[in-house]
Amino acid sequence: MSALPRASELGLIACPVCGLVCRTVVGDERLDGDGIDDAMACPRCNTTLKRRKPNSYMRTWALLIAAFLLYIPANLLPIMRTASLNDIDDNTIISGVVELWVKGSPGLAVIVFTASIVVPMLKFFALSMLLVTSQRGSGWARVQRARLFRLVEFIGYWSMLDVFVVALLTALVRFSVLSRVEPLPGVIFFGLTVVLTMFASMSFDPRLIWDGRDTDD
Amino acid sequence: MFRRHQAHHRMGKASPTSLLICEQCDTVYRRRLLARGEVARCLRCTAELERHRPLSVNSLLALLLTAMIVFMQANIWPIVTLGLNGQYRATTLWGMIITMWQQDAQVVSVLAACTLFFFPMAKMLMMGWLLWFARSGRRAPGFVPLMVGLHRIGPWTMSEVFVLGALVAIVKAHTYFEVTADPGIYAYAALTLLITIFSGVDLRLLWDETAEPVQ
Numbered sequence: 262m263s264a265l266p267r268a269s270e271l272g273l274i275a276c277p278v279c280g281l282v283c284r285t286v287v288g289d290e291r292l293d294g295d296g297i298d299d300a301m302a303c304p305r306c307n308t309t310l311k312r313r314k315p316n317s318y319m320r321t322w323a324l325l326i327a328a329f330l331l332y333i334p335a336n337l338l339p340i341m342r343t344a345s346l347n348d349i350d351d352n353t354i355i356s357g358v359v360e361l362w363v364k365g366s367p368g369l370a371v372i373v374f375t376a377s378i379v380v381p382m383l384k385f386f387a388l389s390m391l392l393v394t395s396q397r398g399s400g401w402a403r404v405q406r407a408r409l410f411r412l413v414e415f416i417g418y419w420s421m422l423d424v425f426v427v428a429l430l431t432a433l434v435r436f437s438v439l440s441r442v443e444p445l446p447g448v449i450f451f452g453l454t455v456v457l458t459m460f461a462s463m464s465f466d467p468r469l470i471w472d473g474r475d476t477d478d
Numbered sequence: 479m480f481r482r483h484q485a486h487h488r489m490g491k492a493s494p495t496s497l498l499i500c501e502q503c504d505t506v507y508r509r510r511l512l513a514r515g516e517v518a519r520c521l522r523c524t525a526e527l528e529r530h531r532p533l534s535v536n537s538l539l540a541l542l543l544t545a546m547i548v549f550m551q552a553n554i555w556p557i558v559t560l561g562l563n564g565q566y567r568a569t570t571l572w573g574m575i576i577t578m579w580q581q582d583a584q585v586v587s588v589l590a591a592c593t594l595f596f597f598p599m600a601k602m603l604m605m606g607w608l609l610w611f612a613r614s615g616r617r618a619p620g621f622v623p624l625m626v627g628l629h630r631i632g633p634w635t636m637s638e639v640f641v642l643g644a645l646v647a648i649v650k651a652h653t654y655f656e657v658t659a660d661p662g663i664y665a666y667a668a669l670t671l672l673i674t675i676f677s678g679v680d681l682r683l684l685w686d687e688t689a690e691p692v693q
Contacts (some may be wrong), residue, residue: 265504265505265521265522266505266506267503267504267505268499268504268505268506269504271506271601273497273499273501273506273611274499275501275504277501278625278626278629279500279625279626279629279682279685280498280501280682280685281685282497282498282499282506303686305622306625306626306685307626308621308626309620338688351540357650357658360604360650361646361649364653366649369645369646369649372642372646372647376642403523404522404523404524407502407503407523407524407525408523408524410502410549411502411525414633417633417643418633418634418636419639420641420678421593421636421639421643422590422639422643422646424586424589424590424643425590425594425636425640425643425644425647426643426646426647426650427586428574428575428577428578428583428586428587428590428643429557429558429569429574429643429644429647430581430647430650430651431577431578431581432569432573432574432576432577432578433558433560433567433568433569433647433651434560434567434651434655435567435577436562436563439562439565440562440654443581444581444583444586448583448586449583449585449586450531452583452585452586452589455591459633459634463633463676467501467502467503467523468501468502468503470503470523471504471522471523473501474488
Protein backbone atom coordinates (compact mmCIF):
# COMPACT_ATOMS: atom_id res chain seq x y z
CA MET A 262 0.00 0.00 0.00
CA SER A 263 1.36 3.39 -0.96
CA ALA A 264 1.67 6.37 1.32
CA LEU A 265 -1.63 7.68 0.03
CA PRO A 266 -4.13 4.88 0.64
CA ARG A 267 -6.99 4.48 -1.78
CA ALA A 268 -10.52 3.71 -0.69
CA SER A 269 -10.75 0.44 -2.62
CA GLU A 270 -7.62 -0.87 -0.86
CA LEU A 271 -8.98 -0.06 2.58
CA GLY A 272 -12.44 -1.47 1.95
CA LEU A 273 -14.01 1.97 2.03
CA ILE A 274 -16.36 3.59 -0.40
CA ALA A 275 -17.47 7.22 -0.76
CA CYS A 276 -21.09 8.03 -1.46
CA PRO A 277 -21.15 9.84 -4.81
CA VAL A 278 -23.98 12.12 -3.69
CA CYS A 279 -23.41 13.03 -0.04
CA GLY A 280 -19.74 12.08 0.33
CA LEU A 281 -20.24 9.80 3.32
CA VAL A 282 -17.43 7.30 3.81
CA CYS A 283 -18.83 3.78 4.19
CA ARG A 284 -17.11 0.55 5.19
CA THR A 285 -17.38 -2.33 2.75
CA VAL A 286 -15.95 -5.79 2.31
CA VAL A 287 -12.72 -5.69 0.29
CA GLY A 288 -13.36 -7.46 -3.01
CA ASP A 289 -17.15 -7.50 -2.73
CA GLU A 290 -18.06 -7.99 -6.38
CA ARG A 291 -21.51 -6.50 -6.10
CA LEU A 292 -19.87 -3.10 -5.71
CA ASP A 293 -18.40 -3.37 -9.19
CA GLY A 294 -21.70 -4.29 -10.84
CA ASP A 295 -23.52 -2.43 -13.56
CA GLY A 296 -26.01 -0.66 -11.35
CA ILE A 297 -28.94 -3.02 -11.95
CA ASP A 298 -28.39 -5.05 -8.81
CA ASP A 299 -28.04 -2.34 -6.19
CA ALA A 300 -26.33 -4.30 -3.51
CA MET A 301 -25.59 -1.51 -1.10
CA ALA A 302 -27.10 1.86 -0.43
CA CYS A 303 -25.64 4.84 1.37
CA PRO A 304 -27.08 4.82 4.89
CA ARG A 305 -27.33 8.61 4.86
CA CYS A 306 -28.92 9.41 1.50
CA ASN A 307 -29.87 5.98 0.14
CA THR A 308 -27.89 6.35 -3.11
CA THR A 309 -26.62 3.09 -4.56
CA LEU A 310 -22.94 2.65 -3.80
CA LYS A 311 -20.49 1.52 -6.46
CA ARG A 312 -16.71 1.54 -6.40
CA ARG A 313 -16.68 3.17 -9.84
CA LYS A 314 -19.39 4.68 -12.00
CA PRO A 315 -21.06 1.70 -13.70
CA ASN A 316 -19.97 1.00 -17.29
CA SER A 317 -18.09 4.26 -17.35
CA TYR A 318 -16.03 3.52 -20.48
CA MET A 319 -18.93 2.25 -22.54
CA ARG A 320 -21.34 5.00 -21.58
CA THR A 321 -18.81 7.77 -22.06
CA TRP A 322 -17.73 6.45 -25.47
CA ALA A 323 -21.36 6.08 -26.56
CA LEU A 324 -22.33 9.60 -25.47
CA LEU A 325 -19.16 11.10 -26.89
CA ILE A 326 -19.63 9.46 -30.29
CA ALA A 327 -23.29 10.48 -30.38
CA ALA A 328 -22.30 14.04 -29.48
CA PHE A 329 -19.67 14.08 -32.22
CA LEU A 330 -22.18 12.83 -34.80
CA LEU A 331 -24.53 15.69 -33.89
CA TYR A 332 -21.65 18.16 -33.91
CA ILE A 333 -21.16 17.63 -37.66
CA PRO A 334 -24.59 18.96 -38.73
CA ALA A 335 -24.32 21.57 -35.96
CA ASN A 336 -21.37 23.06 -37.82
CA LEU A 337 -22.40 22.39 -41.40
CA LEU A 338 -26.02 23.48 -41.18
CA PRO A 339 -26.89 27.14 -40.63
CA ILE A 340 -27.98 28.00 -37.10
CA MET A 341 -29.78 31.27 -37.82
CA ARG A 342 -31.44 33.11 -40.72
CA THR A 343 -31.47 36.88 -40.89
CA ALA A 344 -34.02 38.11 -43.37
CA SER A 345 -34.62 41.69 -44.42
CA LEU A 346 -36.51 43.30 -47.30
CA ASN A 347 -34.10 42.41 -50.04
CA ASP A 348 -31.78 39.91 -48.53
CA ILE A 349 -31.78 36.52 -46.80
CA ASP A 350 -28.64 35.49 -44.99
CA ASP A 351 -28.06 32.10 -43.36
CA ASN A 352 -25.41 32.01 -40.64
CA THR A 353 -23.40 29.04 -39.48
CA ILE A 354 -21.49 29.03 -36.22
CA ILE A 355 -18.26 29.95 -37.98
CA SER A 356 -19.80 32.68 -40.11
CA GLY A 357 -21.23 34.22 -36.93
CA VAL A 358 -17.75 34.37 -35.43
CA VAL A 359 -16.31 35.85 -38.62
CA GLU A 360 -19.05 38.46 -38.71
CA LEU A 361 -18.34 39.56 -35.14
CA TRP A 362 -14.64 39.81 -35.98
CA VAL A 363 -15.17 41.81 -39.17
CA LYS A 364 -17.78 44.12 -37.67
CA GLY A 365 -15.29 45.28 -35.08
CA SER A 366 -15.74 43.11 -31.97
CA PRO A 367 -12.69 40.85 -32.10
CA GLY A 368 -12.83 40.33 -28.34
CA LEU A 369 -16.34 38.88 -28.45
CA ALA A 370 -15.45 36.95 -31.60
CA VAL A 371 -12.72 35.23 -29.61
CA ILE A 372 -15.15 34.45 -26.76
CA VAL A 373 -17.77 32.99 -29.11
CA PHE A 374 -15.09 31.08 -31.01
CA THR A 375 -13.82 29.63 -27.74
CA ALA A 376 -17.27 28.68 -26.47
CA SER A 377 -18.61 27.23 -29.73
CA ILE A 378 -15.57 25.70 -31.40
CA VAL A 379 -12.64 25.37 -29.00
CA VAL A 380 -14.58 24.05 -25.99
CA PRO A 381 -16.51 21.30 -27.85
CA MET A 382 -13.39 20.23 -29.74
CA LEU A 383 -11.37 20.23 -26.51
CA LYS A 384 -14.05 18.04 -24.95
CA PHE A 385 -13.95 15.54 -27.81
CA PHE A 386 -10.15 15.33 -27.79
CA ALA A 387 -9.71 15.42 -24.03
CA LEU A 388 -12.36 12.82 -23.21
CA SER A 389 -11.22 10.46 -25.99
CA MET A 390 -7.64 10.78 -24.80
CA LEU A 391 -8.67 10.18 -21.18
CA LEU A 392 -10.73 7.15 -22.20
CA VAL A 393 -7.94 5.61 -24.28
CA THR A 394 -5.18 6.21 -21.74
CA SER A 395 -7.29 5.01 -18.81
CA GLN A 396 -8.45 1.91 -20.64
CA ARG A 397 -4.80 1.05 -21.24
CA GLY A 398 -3.99 1.66 -17.59
CA SER A 399 -1.41 4.22 -18.62
CA GLY A 400 0.56 5.95 -15.88
CA TRP A 401 1.46 8.85 -18.17
CA ALA A 402 0.92 12.39 -16.82
CA ARG A 403 -1.78 11.35 -14.39
CA VAL A 404 -1.92 14.62 -12.49
CA GLN A 405 -2.19 16.59 -15.73
CA ARG A 406 -4.88 14.26 -17.05
CA ALA A 407 -6.83 14.64 -13.82
CA ARG A 408 -6.56 18.43 -14.16
CA LEU A 409 -7.64 18.27 -17.79
CA PHE A 410 -10.75 16.35 -16.81
CA ARG A 411 -11.67 18.92 -14.19
CA LEU A 412 -11.19 21.67 -16.76
CA VAL A 413 -13.49 19.87 -19.21
CA GLU A 414 -16.15 19.48 -16.54
CA PHE A 415 -15.86 23.10 -15.49
CA ILE A 416 -16.06 24.77 -18.90
CA GLY A 417 -18.44 22.33 -20.56
CA TYR A 418 -21.70 24.21 -20.22
CA TRP A 419 -20.35 27.52 -21.55
CA SER A 420 -20.80 26.08 -25.04
CA MET A 421 -24.49 26.82 -24.70
CA LEU A 422 -23.59 30.45 -25.40
CA ASP A 423 -24.38 30.42 -29.12
CA VAL A 424 -27.71 28.71 -28.55
CA PHE A 425 -28.79 31.52 -26.23
CA VAL A 426 -27.54 34.16 -28.67
CA VAL A 427 -29.71 32.72 -31.44
CA ALA A 428 -32.71 32.40 -29.12
CA LEU A 429 -32.44 35.98 -27.91
CA LEU A 430 -31.95 37.42 -31.40
CA THR A 431 -34.94 35.41 -32.64
CA ALA A 432 -37.13 36.89 -29.93
CA LEU A 433 -35.86 40.42 -30.51
CA VAL A 434 -35.54 40.82 -34.24
CA ARG A 435 -39.17 40.58 -35.32
CA PHE A 436 -39.88 43.67 -37.37
CA SER A 437 -42.46 42.18 -39.73
CA VAL A 438 -41.05 42.26 -43.26
CA LEU A 439 -38.28 44.73 -42.52
CA SER A 440 -36.08 42.47 -40.51
CA ARG A 441 -36.44 39.05 -38.96
CA VAL A 442 -34.27 36.42 -37.37
CA GLU A 443 -35.28 32.77 -37.40
CA PRO A 444 -33.60 29.76 -35.82
CA LEU A 445 -32.45 27.04 -38.24
CA PRO A 446 -31.85 23.33 -37.52
CA GLY A 447 -28.11 23.75 -36.84
CA VAL A 448 -28.85 25.38 -33.51
CA ILE A 449 -30.90 22.37 -32.38
CA PHE A 450 -28.07 20.01 -33.28
CA PHE A 451 -25.65 22.27 -31.46
CA GLY A 452 -27.77 22.41 -28.30
CA LEU A 453 -28.04 18.63 -28.27
CA THR A 454 -24.28 18.31 -28.79
CA VAL A 455 -23.64 20.39 -25.71
CA VAL A 456 -26.10 18.38 -23.62
CA LEU A 457 -24.60 15.07 -24.77
CA THR A 458 -21.01 16.17 -24.11
CA MET A 459 -22.09 17.23 -20.62
CA PHE A 460 -23.59 13.80 -20.03
CA ALA A 461 -20.41 12.24 -21.46
CA SER A 462 -18.12 14.04 -19.05
CA MET A 463 -20.47 13.19 -16.18
CA SER A 464 -20.39 9.51 -17.00
CA PHE A 465 -16.59 9.39 -17.10
CA ASP A 466 -15.17 8.33 -13.76
CA PRO A 467 -11.92 10.26 -13.11
CA ARG A 468 -10.85 7.64 -10.60
CA LEU A 469 -10.18 5.36 -13.58
CA ILE A 470 -7.20 7.58 -14.44
CA TRP A 471 -5.53 6.33 -11.26
CA ASP A 472 -6.65 2.71 -11.43
CA GLY A 473 -4.12 1.26 -13.85
CA ARG A 474 -0.75 -0.19 -13.00
CA ASP A 475 0.76 1.91 -10.26
CA THR A 476 3.93 3.40 -11.61
CA ASP A 477 4.13 6.89 -10.34
CA ASP A 478 3.11 7.13 -6.76
CA MET B 479 -34.31 -4.70 0.19
CA PHE B 480 -32.94 -7.29 2.59
CA ARG B 481 -29.45 -6.85 1.32
CA ARG B 482 -29.70 -3.12 1.58
CA HIS B 483 -30.63 -3.57 5.18
CA GLN B 484 -27.55 -5.64 5.90
CA ALA B 485 -25.35 -2.97 4.42
CA HIS B 486 -26.66 -0.46 6.90
CA HIS B 487 -25.63 -2.59 9.82
CA ARG B 488 -22.22 -3.35 8.52
CA MET B 489 -21.48 0.31 8.16
CA GLY B 490 -22.62 1.21 11.60
CA LYS B 491 -19.06 0.71 12.76
CA ALA B 492 -17.40 3.35 10.62
CA SER B 493 -17.37 6.82 12.02
CA PRO B 494 -18.92 8.69 9.12
CA THR B 495 -17.39 12.12 9.30
CA SER B 496 -13.81 11.47 10.38
CA LEU B 497 -12.68 10.33 6.96
CA LEU B 498 -12.81 11.97 3.59
CA ILE B 499 -12.35 10.36 0.17
CA CYS B 500 -11.23 12.31 -2.87
CA GLU B 501 -14.00 12.05 -5.46
CA GLN B 502 -11.57 12.39 -8.31
CA CYS B 503 -9.03 9.71 -7.42
CA ASP B 504 -10.33 7.69 -4.45
CA THR B 505 -7.57 8.68 -2.00
CA VAL B 506 -8.56 8.47 1.68
CA TYR B 507 -7.79 11.28 4.10
CA ARG B 508 -8.39 11.92 7.75
CA ARG B 509 -10.57 14.96 7.95
CA ARG B 510 -9.54 18.00 9.92
CA LEU B 511 -11.16 21.31 10.68
CA LEU B 512 -10.29 24.00 8.19
CA ALA B 513 -9.44 27.52 9.25
CA ARG B 514 -10.90 30.57 7.54
CA GLY B 515 -9.91 30.74 3.89
CA GLU B 516 -8.33 27.28 3.92
CA VAL B 517 -8.88 24.81 1.10
CA ALA B 518 -7.99 21.14 1.43
CA ARG B 519 -6.51 19.68 -1.75
CA CYS B 520 -5.80 16.11 -2.70
CA LEU B 521 -2.07 15.31 -2.60
CA ARG B 522 -2.42 12.79 -5.39
CA CYS B 523 -4.59 14.53 -7.99
CA THR B 524 -4.67 18.14 -6.66
CA ALA B 525 -8.48 18.26 -6.74
CA GLU B 526 -10.25 20.29 -4.09
CA LEU B 527 -11.41 18.10 -1.22
CA GLU B 528 -13.11 20.60 1.01
CA ARG B 529 -13.05 24.31 1.65
CA HIS B 530 -13.85 26.37 4.67
CA ARG B 531 -17.21 28.06 4.39
CA PRO B 532 -16.81 31.69 5.36
CA LEU B 533 -20.54 32.40 5.40
CA SER B 534 -22.88 31.42 8.19
CA VAL B 535 -26.21 29.77 7.45
CA ASN B 536 -27.93 33.08 8.14
CA SER B 537 -25.77 35.01 5.67
CA LEU B 538 -26.35 32.30 3.09
CA LEU B 539 -30.06 32.60 3.61
CA ALA B 540 -29.89 36.39 3.25
CA LEU B 541 -27.91 36.08 0.03
CA LEU B 542 -30.33 33.47 -1.24
CA LEU B 543 -33.28 35.73 -0.59
CA THR B 544 -31.51 38.48 -2.53
CA ALA B 545 -30.84 36.03 -5.34
CA MET B 546 -34.53 35.07 -5.43
CA ILE B 547 -35.67 38.68 -5.72
CA VAL B 548 -33.09 39.43 -8.40
CA PHE B 549 -34.05 36.24 -10.23
CA MET B 550 -37.68 37.27 -10.24
CA GLN B 551 -36.76 40.70 -11.61
CA ALA B 552 -34.51 39.12 -14.22
CA ASN B 553 -37.45 37.00 -15.37
CA ILE B 554 -40.18 39.61 -15.33
CA TRP B 555 -38.38 42.66 -16.64
CA PRO B 556 -37.47 42.97 -20.31
CA ILE B 557 -33.83 42.28 -21.07
CA VAL B 558 -33.12 44.35 -24.18
CA THR B 559 -35.07 46.60 -26.54
CA LEU B 560 -34.25 46.85 -30.22
CA GLY B 561 -35.35 49.76 -32.37
CA LEU B 562 -35.64 49.99 -36.14
CA ASN B 563 -37.13 53.00 -37.92
CA GLY B 564 -39.20 53.98 -34.93
CA GLN B 565 -40.48 50.45 -34.22
CA TYR B 566 -39.40 49.00 -30.91
CA ARG B 567 -39.27 45.46 -29.70
CA ALA B 568 -38.30 44.18 -26.26
CA THR B 569 -38.17 40.67 -24.88
CA THR B 570 -38.14 38.90 -21.55
CA LEU B 571 -36.72 35.47 -20.84
CA TRP B 572 -40.15 33.89 -21.26
CA GLY B 573 -40.74 35.84 -24.45
CA MET B 574 -37.61 34.22 -25.78
CA ILE B 575 -38.64 30.73 -24.67
CA ILE B 576 -42.08 31.07 -26.25
CA THR B 577 -40.76 32.51 -29.52
CA MET B 578 -38.31 29.63 -29.88
CA TRP B 579 -41.18 27.18 -29.40
CA GLN B 580 -43.26 28.90 -32.06
CA GLN B 581 -40.31 28.99 -34.45
CA ASP B 582 -40.04 25.18 -34.46
CA ALA B 583 -37.04 25.05 -32.19
CA GLN B 584 -38.82 23.29 -29.35
CA VAL B 585 -35.63 21.55 -28.26
CA VAL B 586 -33.95 24.90 -27.69
CA SER B 587 -37.06 26.24 -26.03
CA VAL B 588 -37.17 23.39 -23.53
CA LEU B 589 -33.41 23.59 -22.91
CA ALA B 590 -33.67 27.30 -22.19
CA ALA B 591 -36.75 26.91 -19.98
CA CYS B 592 -35.05 24.22 -17.90
CA THR B 593 -31.54 25.64 -17.58
CA LEU B 594 -32.57 29.30 -17.20
CA PHE B 595 -35.83 29.04 -15.29
CA PHE B 596 -36.99 25.73 -13.83
CA PHE B 597 -33.66 24.37 -12.57
CA PRO B 598 -32.37 27.63 -11.08
CA MET B 599 -35.74 28.24 -9.44
CA ALA B 600 -35.96 24.70 -8.07
CA LYS B 601 -32.41 25.02 -6.79
CA MET B 602 -33.14 28.27 -4.96
CA LEU B 603 -36.39 27.06 -3.44
CA MET B 604 -34.80 23.84 -2.26
CA MET B 605 -31.79 25.64 -0.82
CA GLY B 606 -34.03 28.15 0.91
CA TRP B 607 -36.12 25.44 2.51
CA LEU B 608 -33.05 23.50 3.69
CA LEU B 609 -31.23 26.59 4.99
CA TRP B 610 -34.30 27.88 6.81
CA PHE B 611 -34.36 24.77 8.98
CA ALA B 612 -30.56 24.55 9.20
CA ARG B 613 -30.55 27.87 11.05
CA SER B 614 -31.59 26.01 14.16
CA GLY B 615 -29.48 22.96 13.32
CA ARG B 616 -32.52 21.00 12.19
CA ARG B 617 -33.15 18.90 9.13
CA ALA B 618 -36.01 20.19 7.03
CA PRO B 619 -38.87 17.85 6.15
CA GLY B 620 -37.75 16.05 2.99
CA PHE B 621 -34.09 16.79 3.80
CA VAL B 622 -32.65 13.66 2.18
CA PRO B 623 -34.50 13.76 -1.19
CA LEU B 624 -33.93 17.52 -1.44
CA MET B 625 -30.18 17.21 -0.80
CA VAL B 626 -30.00 14.45 -3.42
CA GLY B 627 -32.06 16.59 -5.81
CA LEU B 628 -29.74 19.58 -5.36
CA HIS B 629 -26.78 17.37 -6.16
CA ARG B 630 -28.45 16.11 -9.34
CA ILE B 631 -29.44 19.57 -10.62
CA GLY B 632 -25.80 20.56 -10.09
CA PRO B 633 -24.39 21.73 -13.43
CA TRP B 634 -27.68 22.21 -15.25
CA THR B 635 -28.25 25.86 -14.39
CA MET B 636 -26.90 28.29 -16.96
CA SER B 637 -27.94 31.82 -16.05
CA GLU B 638 -24.34 33.04 -16.21
CA VAL B 639 -23.95 31.68 -19.73
CA PHE B 640 -27.14 33.46 -20.72
CA VAL B 641 -25.74 36.79 -19.50
CA LEU B 642 -22.73 36.43 -21.77
CA GLY B 643 -25.08 35.33 -24.56
CA ALA B 644 -27.17 38.47 -24.07
CA LEU B 645 -24.02 40.56 -24.33
CA VAL B 646 -23.03 38.87 -27.58
CA ALA B 647 -26.57 39.30 -28.95
CA ILE B 648 -26.50 43.01 -28.07
CA VAL B 649 -23.21 43.54 -29.87
CA LYS B 650 -24.44 41.61 -32.89
CA ALA B 651 -27.70 43.57 -33.05
CA HIS B 652 -25.89 46.85 -32.50
CA THR B 653 -24.72 46.94 -36.11
CA TYR B 654 -28.25 47.07 -37.51
CA PHE B 655 -30.50 48.30 -34.71
CA GLU B 656 -30.77 50.84 -31.97
CA VAL B 657 -30.10 48.84 -28.82
CA THR B 658 -31.28 49.81 -25.34
CA ALA B 659 -30.35 47.70 -22.34
CA ASP B 660 -33.38 47.14 -20.10
CA PRO B 661 -33.50 46.52 -16.32
CA GLY B 662 -33.64 42.75 -16.84
CA ILE B 663 -30.05 42.64 -18.04
CA TYR B 664 -28.84 44.44 -14.89
CA ALA B 665 -30.82 42.04 -12.75
CA TYR B 666 -29.11 39.21 -14.63
CA ALA B 667 -25.70 40.77 -14.02
CA ALA B 668 -26.44 40.97 -10.27
CA LEU B 669 -27.69 37.39 -10.34
CA THR B 670 -24.44 36.23 -11.94
CA LEU B 671 -22.50 37.85 -9.12
CA LEU B 672 -24.62 36.03 -6.51
CA ILE B 673 -24.27 32.73 -8.37
CA THR B 674 -20.50 33.15 -8.28
CA ILE B 675 -20.62 33.56 -4.49
CA PHE B 676 -22.79 30.46 -4.15
CA SER B 677 -20.59 28.37 -6.44
CA GLY B 678 -17.88 28.54 -3.77
CA VAL B 679 -20.17 27.08 -1.12
CA ASP B 680 -20.46 23.33 -0.71
CA LEU B 681 -23.92 22.69 0.67
CA ARG B 682 -22.97 19.10 1.44
CA LEU B 683 -21.71 20.49 4.73
CA LEU B 684 -25.36 20.55 5.77
CA TRP B 685 -25.22 16.77 6.13
CA ASP B 686 -22.80 17.22 9.01
CA GLU B 687 -24.16 20.44 10.41
CA THR B 688 -27.71 19.35 10.96
CA ALA B 689 -28.78 16.75 13.45
CA GLU B 690 -30.73 13.72 12.30
CA PRO B 691 -34.22 13.66 13.77
CA VAL B 692 -34.56 11.49 16.84
CA GLN B 693 -36.57 8.41 16.07
